[in-house]
Amino acid sequence: MDRWRKLNVYVSTGGFLCFIIGLLLVKISPLFFCLAAFGLGIAYKGFKNIYKNVEPPEIEKVTDPYDNSSRRKQKKKKKRK
Known part of the structure; x- marks a missing residue:
């Protein structure tokens, strides 16, 4: 359980x-808003x-x-009238 908490802390800080x-790279290209939103979502979940x-x-x-050791149920055949 301790490892799970450490993993959550590392993921959220990442x-x-x-x-x-x-946010720093938005000046280069507005497409970096997607990276910022992705990072914010990961941090929120963590x-x-x-x-x-x-x-x-x-x-x-x-x-x-x-595995053939256990037999599976076979379908019942319908009776013809």
């Missing part, structure tokens, strides 16, 4: 830095995760699709 760099104490996502167990 997003904030991206936001500042995007700070929100830190503030709300969001837990890391659960890891789903993936089953092997080629």
Whole structure:
């Protein structure tokens, strides 16, 4: 859990830095507003995760699709009239 909080802090500060760099580069090209908006969104999401104490996502167990040890249900055949 401690690693998850550190990751959120690093991502949010990186997003904030991206936001500042995007604002500084607006004089070169107005297209850098997109970079600033992207950085602001990342920073917002990271700070929100830190503030709300969001837990890391659960890891789903993936089953092997080629595993033949368990039998799958077969479809019932329709009776012809």
